[in-house]
Amino acid sequence: MKEEKEQVALFMGRSYERGLTTSTGGNFSMRVGSVMLITPSGLDKSSLKAEDIAEVDIETGKNLTPDKKLSIETEMHRLIYKKRPDCVSVMHSHPTFCCLYSASNESIDTTLIAESWYLLDRVVKIPYALMGTKELAERVSDYAAKGGNAFLLENHGALCIGKSPLNAFDRLECLEQAAKLSALSHLVKAEGIEEKERNRIADMR
Numbered sequence: 001m002k003e004e005k006e007q008v009a010l011f012m013g014r015s016y017e018r019g020l021t022t023s024t025g026g027n028f029s030m031r032v033g034s035v036m037l038i039t040p041s042g043l044d045k046s047s048l049k050a051e052d053i054a055e056v057d058i059e060t061g062k063n064l065t066p067d068k069k070l071s072i073e074t075e076m077h078r079l080i081y082k083k084r085p086d087c088v089s090v091m092h093s094h095p096t097f098c099c100l101y102s103a104s105n106e107s108i109d110t111t112l113i114a115e116s117w118y119l120l121d122r123v124v125k126i127p128y129a130l131m132g133t134k135e136l137a138e139r140v141s142d143y144a145a146k147g148g149n150a151f152l153l154e155n156h157g158a159l160c161i162g163k164s165p166l167n168a169f170d171r172l173e174c175l176e177q178a179a180k181l182s183a184l185s186h187l188v189k190a191e192g193i194e195e196k197e198r199n200r201i202a203d204m205r
Helices: 002-017 074-083 096-102 114-120 134-145 165-184 195-204
Strands: 027-032 035-038 054-057 089-093 124-126 150-153 157-162
Touching (some): 002 027, 002 035, 002 089, 002 165, 027 074, 027 165, 074 134, 089 165, 096 150, 096 157, 096 165, 114 165, 114 195, 150 165, 157 165
Parallel strands (some): 124 150
Antiparallel strands (some): 027 089, 035 054, 089 157, 150 157
C-alpha cells in the first residue's frame, strides 16, 4: 500500500501548502479495501512521508500500525467509510474562511460560480460536538450517510468526501474558495447562477 500512502501524504502536504490547514491540524484518509489509511497525530503535515501514514481496520477500528499515534478524528473517518460505501477519501481541515462560516449563521453560497455548484452542490452544516469525541464521529457520519459531499462542522472546520484523494482535496479547496467568494460578495454585489442553469449543471454532475 505504499503508493496509496504516498497519495495520502501528498494531499495532506498540499493542503498545508495551500493554507487549508495548520502545521499539525487537519487529517486526510483513504479507503483501501477493508483498511483505512490516515494521517497520524502530532506530526508536521507539510512533510509527511508514506511511512508516517497509519493503517486502521475499518470494521473494528483496530490500529494496525501501533507504532503510529492515530489522529483524534480517526473514528469520524472510519464511521463515514462504514456509512458511505461510495466514499474513497475524506479530508478534514480548518481553512480560514470555512471556519468563519462554521461559526456564523450565514451560509456559503455555492451558486456564485459554476465550479462550486458542480463540485459541491449545497454545503451541509453539522451542529457542534466536541472535537475528537464519539459524539462528533457519530453526528458527522450520520449527516454524511444522508448525502452530500461538503460539510461545515459548527465552530470547528470543514470536511469533504470524495471518490478519490484528488476528488476530496479538490472539493475542500473549492469549498474554501466558495467561502471566500461568499464573504467578498458582501463587499461586491454578486448574483448566483439562475435555477435553470443550476439544474443543467446538476445534470452534468
